[in-house]
Amino acid sequence: MDDRTGVAPRRSSWRRRVQRLREQWRTVVVLTVMWLLLWGDLSWGNVVAGAALAVVVVTVLPLPSIGTHATLRPWPLLVLVARFVADLVVASFQVAWQAVWPGPQPRGGVVAVPLRTTSDVFFTTIAELSALVPGSLVIEADRDRATLYLHVLDLAVSGGADAVRERTRKLEERVLRAFAEKDELRRTGLLDGGEAASAGAAAAGEETR
């Protein structure tokens, strides 16, 4: 519009958009893959259309980047996924059985689980994973104190409040070992020189058994 005042801000806003695209290229990739899955057909037309749409979505409906201070370790990730699937199956049967079998009503309770991580991404991941496993329901997440409040369907079956806390902290450990960078591991006390590392390796071995 205005020759002098209009150009500079516009260029900087363009620069910001390009910058955002560069930061959020993973989002573009994920959106494109989703588009391909929706069409269920891998063709150049679909890839180009999906990528174009993804770029439009990222630039027109911008979301702030979630600081991605994360890595990916294949073996711990496998352990995490395997344990998650096992927990999901076992707990699904427990809850289904409690629903169908005529017996006394389950006695539940709300358990506070203080976590070690302060990262929003990991906090969300842990909340999401523990909410997916039947028998526990996230009813409050205190971000400032990094505490999850879980409602447990049947405290007796779950082994009491301390067992729930212990299990959730084990889950946290698996998530951090799979995704967290070394700094985060050190900060949460999961990586304290040789002794803790070998203890961690022993624990990892125990989990895979």
Added chain:
Amino acid sequence: MEDQGFWVTVADVVAAVCLLLGAFFSFSAGVGVLRFGNLLARMHAVAKPQVLGLILLLTGVALRLHSWPATTMLALVVIFQLLTSPVAAHMVGRAGIRTGKVSENDLEVDELTNPPR
């Protein structure tokens, strides 16, 4: 030719098992909603067996359909189910707690109102 027929049979049997198990989980969710006595216990019944139940049902459907476009669509349904169902359960549970719909008598321990130690 016969070999292929064998694998189709295997896929069909696995699909049948998946469909039956998935149906059982969905059924148990319905029964749980009726039987459980309070809001939070009901949320467990609604949100949870349904996750595995739906995955099993859709796996069964995918095994029967033998079609890639349908399978990728079903995979998307599972992904979004996994992402959204905990959030829905969380919102209902939290709203229930905050508006006082959860009686203290229904909770064995309540560390939200009585923090430990």
